[in-house]
Amino acid sequence: MNWRLVLGLVLAAAAVAIGASLWRQRDGGATPQQAGRSDYTLHDFQLIALDAEGRESFTLSAPKLTRDPSAKTLDLATPLFTIPPRAGSDGKPWEVRSKTAWVSAKGDEIRLRGDVAATSIDGDGQPIRMDTQQLNVFPDAKRATSDVAVSVKQPGLILNGYSMDAKLDARLVQLRNVKARYEK
Template sequence: MSWRGWLTLVLLLAAGLTGWSVWRGRDVQQTSAQTGGRADYLLEDFELIALDEQGRESFTVRAPRLTRDPAAKTLDIATPVFVIPPGPNARTGAWEVRSHRGWVSADGNELRLRGEVRARSDDADGRPVLMATEQLNVFPDSKRANSAVPVTVTQPGLILNGQSLQAQLDTKRVHLTDVKARYERTAR
């Protein structure tokens, strides 16, 4: 085969690969348009302070990446760190909640945290209160949280394991179902 034959073969192969690539990219664009499309904005390495209807801080979030769905007006956040301040009459500290993924409703009244969720705060005596689960829904304006999956709550000297959780964040009151408790001695 002459050099012209080889050149023709290479050009045909390149044209075929280019056509296949364009065709495949078109399918990806159609799929993303059907599932909500592109984000209307993107934030990287940011800190956002959300305010409630009275202008008080509802929550603060820091994360490496945030995208906003223009149709639903919701936020998707990668590895967020949420800080939920205590209520106006609370004597306890703010909650710091970390997870792999976060979602914020359009009105900012609901936070859905998924994947290795860890929440930490201090009680009225300054002792740490820790919660660990895979899913946690937080309602920052009413200072509530709930989870329908197994949860572990840890305080100095006490470990509670439950199948679901209802929590009042400002008073640190936690209601667990199907509870198993383990008491540990603390150093004096």
């Protein structure tokens, strides 16, 4: 049996069960929006977001997700995002971790905050790592930006700078006020 069909059936059954539970527990007219709460919370989950063409935009796993019902945005605790390369590209995926994150309603912008670390493998098979306190990722465009201090590390090279603009597929990183340190 196709795993997607099984997953779809399981998700549909879960949605019906959750809907029935919420219907039984509703509070005589007070909606989550009126009460200022999230409309749902997920714990220890994995989610695959698709772009407009139905291709994987990113995969997300985290211990907690809450959804703002009015803005339809997501707030996350200690997330792990996996951002695949463009379709047809031979690039490697990026793994991005942080203390917190916010995902836009359309899933086209991710704002990561606190101890952000992005890792991947370059074209030569060498590891590459970006560390910062704030990172904005645009998964469909395969782009990342930051306006604060950023450190980019590869074997033998450490770059420190500000105002980063990175093209994730090309592994091209632009920094301002760069200081480079070469190591053996």
